[in-house]
Amino acid sequence: MSAALRKADASCGASGRRLTPLRRRVLELVWGSHTPVKAYDLLAALGKERNQAAPPTVYRALDFLLEAGLVHRIASLNAFVGCGEPGLGHSGQFLICTACGTAAELDEPALTRTIAASAERLGFEVRRETIEIAGLCADCRRGGGKDRQ
Amino acid sequence: MSAALRKADASCGASGRRLTPLRRRVLELVWGSHTPVKAYDLLAALGKERNQAAPPTVYRALDFLLEAGLVHRIASLNAFVGCGEPGLGHSGQFLICTACGTAAELDEPALTRTIAASAERLGFEVRRETIEIAGLCADCRRGGGKDRQ
DNA sequence: GAAAACAGGTTAGATGATAACATCAAACAA
DNA sequence: TTGTTTGATGTTATCATCTAACCTGTTTTC
Numbered sequence: 001m002s003a004a005l006r007k008a009d010a011s012c013g014a015s016g017r018r019l020t021p022l023r024r025r026v027l028e029l030v031w032g033s034h035t036p037v038k039a040y041d042l043l044a045a046l047g048k049e050r051n052q053a054a055p056p057t058v059y060r061a062l063d064f065l066l067e068a069g070l071v072h073r074i075a076s077l078n079a080f081v082g083c084g085e086p087g088l089g090h091s092g093q094f095l096i097c098t099a100c101g102t103a104a105e106l107d108e109p110a111l112t113r114t115i116a117a118s119a120e121r122l123g124f125e126v127r128r129e130t131i132e133i134a135g136l137c138a139d140c141r142r143g144g145g146k147d148r149q
Numbered sequence: 150m151s152a153a154l155r156k157a158d159a160s161c162g163a164s165g166r167r168l169t170p171l172r173r174r175v176l177e178l179v180w181g182s183h184t185p186v187k188a189y190d191l192l193a194a195l196g197k198e199r200n201q202a203a204p205p206t207v208y209r210a211l212d213f214l215l216e217a218g219l220v221h222r223i224a225s226l227n228a229f230v231g232c233g234e235p236g237l238g239h240s241g242q243f244l245i246c247t248a249c250g251t252a253a254e255l256d257e258p259a260l261t262r263t264i265a266a267s268a269e270r271l272g273f274e275v276r277r278e279t280i281e282i283a284g285l286c287a288d289c290r291r292g293g294g295k296d297r298q
Numbered sequence: 299g300a301a302a303a304c305a306g307g308t309t310a311g312a313t314g315a316t317a318a319c320a321t322c323a324a325a326c327a328a
Numbered sequence: 329t330t331g332t333t334t335g336a337t338g339t340t341a342t343c344a345t346c347t348a349a350c351c352t353g354t355t356t357t358c
Contacts, residue, residue: 018355020305040344054308059346064305075224076279078314078345095273106267114263115282118255123287124244130225130281133264138272167324169336189313203339208315213336227314227345 004031008070008086017068025049026061027082030071035101036079074103076132081105093131099140106131153180157219157235166217174198175210176231179220184250185228223252225281230254242280248289255280 008027012019019027029045030037039058046053062080065071071080072092081094084105093106111131119126157176161168168176178194179186188207195202211229214220220229223243230243233254242255260280268275 018305022306038344039346052307055346056308056348057306060306075281095268095271097273098276104271104273108263108267111260111263111267114257114260115280118257118260119244119282119284122244122253123290124246124253124282125285125290126282127247127284128282130279130283131264132224132279133268133273133275133277134279135268135276136274141272141274167336171337187313188315201338204315205317205339206337209337 004086008068011086012068015068017064019068022057023061023064026058027065027070030065030080031082036074036077036081036096036103038079042080072105074132075130076134077103091131092129094133095137096132096134097137097140098134099136102137104137153235157217160235161217164217166213168217171206172210172213175207176214176219179214179229180231185223185226185230185245185252187228191229221254223281224279225283226252240280241278243282244286245281245283246286246289247283248285251286253286 005024005027009019009024025046026042029042039055039062042062043053043055043058046058062071062073066073068086069083070086071082072094073080074094074096077096081103085107091105091107091112093108093111095104095106096102112129115129116126154173154177158168158173174195175191178191188204188211191211192202192204192207195207211220211222215222217235219232219235221232221241221243222229223245226245230252234256240254240256240261242257242260244253244255245251261278264278265275
């Protein structure tokens, strides 16, 4: 993760953005979770480390990280995940397991292409795609894990 | 719309569900809007007609309508739209114009198939797909409409 | 060093959603 | 009919998510 952080730092610096200690800490917390994190969980975590942390603290950091392409927001969960490949275009495609809660980032050009084709046929100009597929991951199918829904 | 309502009513009756006046009214309000509606807008609208309306009133009606497949929820907007073809499977695919706010429902089997293929390759079992493409609709591209986001 | 731009603290509140319990009416069985 | 069950809604309260607005301090830039 520290290598990823250095890369993130460098990429911010290159575009004139600053990965401040606070933002960096929030990024670590997001990356440190194996499932999507809620803003208020981050808030609680920050509240223990620092003794000042109000919602805007977290949301501003998250906004920054979203803009920088370092994290993604999962709309159907109101939660955030670290971006798998920060450098690349943010696909915003996820497979979300309702049993274990993991959100696997997908990057399927075929999917993007299919969408682009549909959109074009209707004269629609795509800006951002939100693709969130809920279901059961391979592990949980095998394990017969309890569904969280 | 009244024809659509009769159909909705019939389809509810067939499955033992009841499209009560309240639920019917909420459905009308949702269908009556040309853009996705927020729960609290519905609440405000109801509050004017009846003089009793608290959040659960609206959310329960919406839950019912969602279950009945008469409306869809758009996660990225926290809003609701009427389902284009209630009888059919709910695709949950939308093209959302950030300029005029309209959400056009899409039903692209190709898209569903592409997703199914990706998921299968990873051993993932798809349960529900949330596909929300934001961008500019054909009209707004031509009109150079102001972007809302 | 002054001005501008940026980061973050702080307070407050808007918006979105649910829990828990009470009431009433429809459906149905005895 | 009467009583019971179920379902729909009312009601109160609260939790969860997110944002506005204003202030302070710290970089940057000129």
